[in-house]
Amino acid sequence: MAYLKVNGKLVELNEDGFLVHPEEWSEDVARAYGALVNIAEFTDNHWRVIYYLRDYYERFRIAPMIRKLCKDTGLALKEIEDLFPPGPAKGACKVAGLPKPAGCL
Amino acid sequence: MNLPYHPAKKEDLHHLGIEQVDESSMKERTLDLLDEFRKFARSFSVMLETCTRCGACAKACHSYLGTDDFNNLPAARAGLLRSIFARYFTWSGRLFRGFAGAREFDADTLDTWASYFYQCTVCRRCAVYCPCGIDTGEIVLAGRNILLRMGIAPSFLVTIGRNELQTGNNSGILKPAIIDSCSFLEDELRDETGIDIRIPVDKPHTEVLFLPSSSELFTNVETLLGAAKVFHILGVDWTLSSVMLEAANYGLHFDVEILKKHDRRMRTAAAAVGARHVILGECGHGWRAARMYAEGANGPVPFHLEHVLDYVAKRLPELNLTRLPLRATLHDSCNYGRGTGLLDSPRQIVKACVEEFVEMSPNRERNFCCGGGSGLLMDEMHDLRMQFGKMKARQIQALQPLDYVAAPCASCKAQLPLVLKHYGMGATVCGGVMDLVGKALVMEEMKAP
Numbered sequence: 183m184a185y186l187k188v189n190g191k192l193v194e195l196n197e198d199g200f201l202v203h204p205e206e207w208s209e210d211v212a213r214a215y216g217a218l219v220n221i222a223e224f225t226d227n228h229w230r231v232i233y234y235l236r237d238y239y240e241r242f243r244i245a246p247m248i249r250k251l252c253k254d255t256g257l258a259l260k261e262i263e264d265l266f267p268p269g270p271a272k273g274a275c276k277v278a279g280l281p282k283p284a285g286c287l
Numbered sequence: 288m289n290l291p292y293h294p295a296k297k298e299d300l301h302h303l304g305i306e307q308v309d310e311s312s313m314k315e316r317t318l319d320l321l322d323e324f325r326k327f328a329r330s331f332s333v334m335l336e337t338c339t340r341c342g343a344c345a346k347a348c349h350s351y352l353g354t355d356d357f358n359n360l361p362a363a364r365a366g367l368l369r370s371i372f373a374r375y376f377t378w379s380g381r382l383f384r385g386f387a388g389a390r391e392f393d394a395d396t397l398d399t400w401a402s403y404f405y406q407c408t409v410c411r412r413c414a415v416y417c418p419c420g421i422d423t424g425e426i427v428l429a430g431r432n433i434l435l436r437m438g439i440a441p442s443f444l445v446t447i448g449r450n451e452l453q454t455g456n457n458s459g460i461l462k463p464a465i466i467d468s469c470s471f472l473e474d475e476l477r478d479e480t481g482i483d484i485r486i487p488v489d490k491p492h493t494e495v496l497f498l499p500s501s502s503e504l505f506t507n508v509e510t511l512l513g514a515a516k517v518f519h520i521l522g523v524d525w526t527l528s529s530v531m532l533e534a535a536n537y538g539l540h541f542d543v544e545i546l547k548k549h550d551r552r553m554r555t556a557a558a559a560v561g562a563r564h565v566i567l568g569e570c571g572h573g574w575r576a577a578r579m580y581a582e583g584a585n586g587p588v589p590f591h592l593e594h595v596l597d598y599v600a601k602r603l604p605e606l607n608l609t610r611l612p613l614r615a616t617l618h619d620s621c622n623y624g625r626g627t628g629l630l631d632s633p634r635q636i637v638k639a640c641v642e643e644f645v646e647m648s649p650n651r652e653r654n655f656c657c658g659g660g661s662g663l664l665m666d667e668m669h670d671l672r673m674q675f676g677k678m679k680a681r682q683i684q685a686l687q688p689l690d691y692v693a694a695p696c697a698s699c700k701a702q703l704p705l706v707l708k709h710y711g712m713g714a715t716v717c718g719g720v721m722d723l724v725g726k727a728l729v730m731e732e733m734k735a736p
Contacts, residue, residue: 249471286457286500
């Protein structure tokens, strides 16, 4: 079983590296994820994407369409890929504490 | 078990009604299932009894050519099951054992099945080259079904199977999200064209139910937008369904029971909106599942079943298309080229949409697989999948400089951009056929200047 170390506490991850218990998410969890993929510092754009995703998921129980995410955050896909490598689905959703998007992706 | 993927956990398998089988009863249970499957599908036992080990399949298989792993050679892959079949179900194998190609069931048997039946993309190219017509894909699918009933399957497939059973789509999108996404896309279409183009959901008394591919409400929206524009211009009375949002039927990849249940869901979805015409979008395996298995699974299909590319090709003369300044090729999805014979329509459409169309070589039913078919899109198989994509990369490399690879299947669309990037062709874009139509289509009621 994999864990993410957050402020000395262990947060359980599934085999894809996503949170086993999504309720354990916090900004510190996001930063700990960030450290794993070399996000040096979280900018306003990082938080804008993270909270947009979390809010959307809260309302619709699914990640938003990538195109909608880009439009509503005002960020181009390339920018989101740079903010959350490797990209929105496997990068940003993970850092934001959403489940891994499933399907032909 | 040393598997190239994350195996599904016991509790996840419960969602599919599967109980993991005890170590102690694995042999007995496997042989029972093998017996069940050989009786269920006569073709399966014929193919198990027929191989002459001539090796013609070696050069046909992208998985073997890409990995150089002996067990990925189709005859060897099938041999993993064939040798067990020979030992327990043929007189020669029972009598002459190893001399008749038979092998005892042992601790490694299921490990090798679980590993190598998921390193085949069921592209069925080997069947085109086999002088006996053996379809190793059929053997692999039977093997995967047996493994699942033993409680062995990739977590990736089990999650999607569960989502399909619970929500009717791969991602688990619920109706409020479908409505939200579609109204967003309607706004996008209005911004682009100045026209009110609808993407209806669950519209009652509708002529056409449209089932796009998985991911068109997540990543590949251009494909859906292309279809919406065409339906609008042609005045088609159509709708999406929240009962079954996508053409995908992952049951085809590993579970006959899901295949049947999900096919029933397609009938329910069509009946719910009163559709007598069901059009499937750019989903390779979904089209094969519907076109080739629906009737066998649940009896006569009570509506006209058609692929969106056949539909659009038929109505091509009615569309005002401008040629896009692209040099483009077509990747024949295996489930079209070899699975259902959907070969001419996509060509006809792409040719009408771009300035220069070039054919891959080989193509049509001899085309190489992208390397991501049959549910192998899990991240942990990325490196293997890049090896599976080697032959495809070689085919595309030969056409460079190339702007666009039209790949009308969601799995191919997920896999090919990775292959292009991996093999240094990141400048070539991969997308759907309907994406091109959407961009080439001259909308009659254009935005006022």
